[in-house]
Amino acid sequence: MKQILVPVDGSTHALKAISFAAEMARQQGGTLHLLNVVKEGEFPRAFLDYLKSEGIKESPQAVYLQFAEKEVVGAAREEAKSKGVKNIEVETVSGDPAEKIIEYASHHDIDIIIMGSRGLSSEKSTSMGGVATKVCYGTNRSCVIVRKDLLEDKKVLLVDDEPDVLETLQDLLPMCEVATASNYAEAKELLEGREFDLAVLDIMGVDGYKLLDTAKEKQVIPIMLTAHALSPEDLEKSRARGASSFIPKDRMEDIGLYLKDVLESAEAGRNSWRRWLDRLGTYFEGKFGSEWKRPDFD
Numbered sequence: 001m002k003q004i005l006v007p008v009d010g011s012t013h014a015l016k017a018i019s020f021a022a023e024m025a026r027q028q029g030g031t032l033h034l035l036n037v038v039k040e041g042e043f044p045r046a047f048l049d050y051l052k053s054e055g056i057k058e059s060p061q062a063v064y065l066q067f068a069e070k071e072v073v074g075a076a077r078e079e080a081k082s083k084g085v086k087n088i089e090v091e092t093v094s095g096d097p098a099e100k101i102i103e104y105a106s107h108h109d110i111d112i113i114i115m116g117s118r119g120l121s122s123e124k125s126t127s128m129g130g131v132a133t134k135v136c137y138g139t140n141r142s143c144v145i146v147r148k149d150l151l152e153d154k155k156v157l158l159v160d161d162e163p164d165v166l167e168t169l170q171d172l173l174p175m176c177e178v179a180t181a182s183n184y185a186e187a188k189e190l191l192e193g194r195e196f197d198l199a200v201l202d203i204m205g206v207d208g209y210k211l212l213d214t215a216k217e218k219q220v221i222p223i224m225l226t227a228h229a230l231s232p233e234d235l236e237k238s239r240a241r242g243a244s245s246f247i248p249k250d251r252m253e254d255i256g257l258y259l260k261d262v263l264e265s266a267e268a269g270r271n272s273w274r275r276w277l278d279r280l281g282t283y284f285e286g287k288f289g290s291e292w293k294r295p296d297f298d
Helices: 012-028 045-054 060-082 097-107 130-138 163-172 184-193 208-217 232-240 249-268 272-288
Strands: 003-007 031-038 088-094 112-116 142-146 155-159 177-181 198-202 221-226 245-248
Touching: 003 012, 003 097, 012 031, 012 060, 012 112, 012 142, 031 060, 031 097, 045 060, 060 088, 088 097, 097 130, 112 130, 130 142, 155 163, 155 184, 163 177, 163 249, 177 184, 184 198, 184 208, 198 208, 198 249, 208 221, 208 232, 221 232, 221 249, 232 245, 232 272, 245 249, 245 272, 249 272
Parallel strands: 003 031, 003 112, 031 088, 112 142, 155 177, 155 198, 198 221, 221 245
Antiparallel strands: none
């Protein structure tokens, strides 16, 4: 795997692909090719406004190609260099992204194409970007799809009346966009005024069950985190009212793992409590004995 191609478009998914490819390039002593394809006629509104305000008469495609060469590919090159890659080839072209990637791979005798799972224009509903899908099916080269971390850029509300708990949770979730609240009123205002993907809710001290109901109303996935309400009754109450997980505070260091389990289950349309049981079943048996588990957990 000496010749490695990474299509880049400025997205975080492309940066993940560069990191993956850079490791391979260093190990193999290979060349990392960074290719940016500018689709004909598709420009950001801000770019078109800039052309108009500056009175630029050149072809938008030509100007945007220059911009992409400097900003998108330039940033990708610097990222690859920062990862220790010595041999880097870059190119910016115009045309259909999938076709140009396949064409480049053939002409440069690429061994492997490494792509992010989505680009800047991919819809959230797709599990793999349309361009990546077309490339995988259209090329005779090996392909690797690098998936973005499920928690990356997720909007998470953390609610707890203990400042040190909130600080610890923030440190454990650096990939997320985090908001915090230390009481019921603050948390309710945030849930009703902002959009969140997940809400991690203490039970005692912040009226966690009321917040759980609000989260469900706002279509925010609620996760209960507790120390003082750690009982089979509160566990069952949380499940019955719609929580997706119930995490003991002494297992808080694995919060990222539990949140990913919940998101993966939601994506697959599965019951998140089955995965929860795999993770924490033994823990709760140790706390409450083998009789705590209700038959419908399975």
